[in-house]
Amino acid sequence: MTRRERFKQYMTRVAAAADPALTIEQKLYVHPPSAISDVIVRHLEIEPTSRHLVVGSIGSGKTTQLLVAAQELNSLPDIRAVYVDVSRKQDLVKLKPGCLVALAGLALLEGQPLATSDERRWFTKWANGYWLHPEEYGEPDDDGVQVEGVVTPPRPEWHEISAMQVERLARFAEIEREAGRHFVVLFDSLDRTTNRSAFTQLIDQDVSALRRCNIGVVLIGPIRSLEGFGRLEVDRFDKLHVQGAVDVEQDPGGRDFLFRVLRARVEASMLPDREVLALVAASGGVLRDLISLAKAAGDEAYLSGSEIIEMSHVQAAADAFGRSLMIGLHQPEIDTLKHLRSSGGFVWTTDDDLALLATRRVLEYPRRNPPFSVHPTIVPLLDQKAG
């Protein structure tokens, strides 16, 4: 293999933005200690209709954990799990109540031949929309005027979603259970939503409706769900799972895990142990940052004519990464970072604080006290500024 071919192969194996499904497919996945996929599967195997909210910083490996959980759930004889990347099916700018119910139903119907063709047709039309010509009638059940009875039942929690379609979905799920399998749906990508009211409405309506249908739910939500009014969203779920950065500073197990992540992709003859450990430290325990840094270090090594990745290449990669993280920071944010750096103090009170977490300039380690830290690649640049 030529030098160029070796480096090309390296680049392919450390593609930070590659589809996480490829990582599993190519057997590059390394199972983390205390993986949230394990916890989710353990819960759902005994309580298949439970609801789980997963939150965590960008690049922390949430999607991969969801894919692994779906795979493990499908290995159980009495569960059928489907992973749905919401952003692939639904424009996230146009989130509205009912879209998770619709996506769950479409996914359920894909593998279920037993639902009647009429039911299937009406549900699919409701989910995907259809052309209605003036001479056509709508759905027969929609016709007529409702005469209120004396008894007025309470409004269901999912009152903004067509009750008829929720009942249809409940029947589809019932058919699935009669065939011996509970249906579980795992929704990805909703962590990117920043429209608070749209997301809260979605959770209020759709998660309640899916519970009515006895469908298990795992959903990746925005990190702000953990604070303030967002707590109401958490309350809609039975269990909250926080996927934080891996503590590579104080937890040898965490360090070892990330070491194995890189070792599964690259041999020591190309990336020696010492350089792997330096990359792990520079990543701050964020999985995608680790892979991204490894790729950048490979880039530096190749361009400098080296045969292997050396410490100088790791340092150059970390420096470039830190500089990119500093882009767009204004003085108040820099002051917050300096304060955290010097005193360990970080209080998450404003949207700007949240933005520092969301953009990984501040990392959170849920099991460490104090839990917050500045991204390691920024530290030397902050110290230079302080100097």
Add this chain to the structure above:
Amino acid sequence: MPSLAASELGPFAFRVLESDGSNAWLVLVTDGAVDTTARMLSDEISTLDGQIVTVGAVSSGADLESFVRAHADGIAIVTGVNGFGDADWHRVDLNRTRLQRNGTTVLVLDPAAIEQLENRAPNLASWIGGSIWRLEKPRPLDDVLVEQRLVALRQWSGLEDLEVVRRAEAGDLPPDPAYAEWLTLLGRGELLGK
């Protein structure tokens, strides 16, 4: 804000070629005209490797999604994001999955736009990581630097200059950007692509 890592156009083109992987994203920040820079970069990449590069100007987040759908493979250079407003960056970030490509994507933009990207589109920024360079004007190489680089290339390949020129003339040189650089350093750029 600390200055970004700098790169001349040639070495940046080299980086683009070597970033070849599934859905690699790079950013080139320039104070100059982004369209001209994008065209020059495209030419540079084609000269180095003979690859066909797609260059596209987008006018909105939705337009960027359409561009990606239409050009899922190969190297793509995208301009136009300088004109993105908050809503465009927001859309791009929300629907990041729709920007997934099989090839390498280069965004050519100005310093104000890279700030917007980092702050308004953190999910996309996470794909890009540290792959952001500020375009630097080419500096003339002095003789010492040229010779240092030639020594490195000779060591790497085990070939001498004359052999490389002979092979280039015969059209036998492997399509490796390092040989393109070698010929350029020898002042024999006219042999590129033979």
